[in-house]
Amino acid sequence: MFSNYYLYSVLGLVWYILYVVGLWKMFEKAGEAGWKSIIPVYNIYIEYKICWQTNIFWVFVGLSVLSGVLYSLGANYAMMILIYLAYAIALINAVIRAVFYYNLSLAYGHGLGYFFGLYLFNSIFVILIGFGSSRYVGNRYNHTNSHSFAM
DSSP: HHHHHHHHHHHHHHHHHHHHHHHHHHHHHHTTTTTGTTHHHHHHHHHHHHHHHHHHHHHHHHHHHHHHHHHHHHHTTHHHHHHHHHHHHHHHHHHHHHHHHHHHHTTTTTTTHHHHHHHHHHHHHHHHHHHHSSOOOTTTTTOOOOOOOOO
């Protein structure tokens, strides 16, 4: 029993290290410092900076916190309307996240296939972008970007 635990722990750690290194390389392709991939919440902020707008990141964080608070209050006080509202906000966050992954896919010169890959198998596709031949083509929302963006 313990041998499986240690095996899965080591495999999980190796997978996480691979993911962080892929994110590091992905950041470097976009002209960001690779060390930013190590800091847990900051790396998501940088991803939003790379492919969308950072103010959308703050909206996403705010809605996530609000959803959690509403769900917690609804569960503690048996108010189903708060729980339903929390679920509605979570759905809005899922849409924000989908648009984020689509923009990330476009920022590295890919399309709908990579969008689905990033949305469903994020770790694998971050590693593919980082280690693969993907090239950063730019943030289509950043008009001062020196990179060209082809749609």
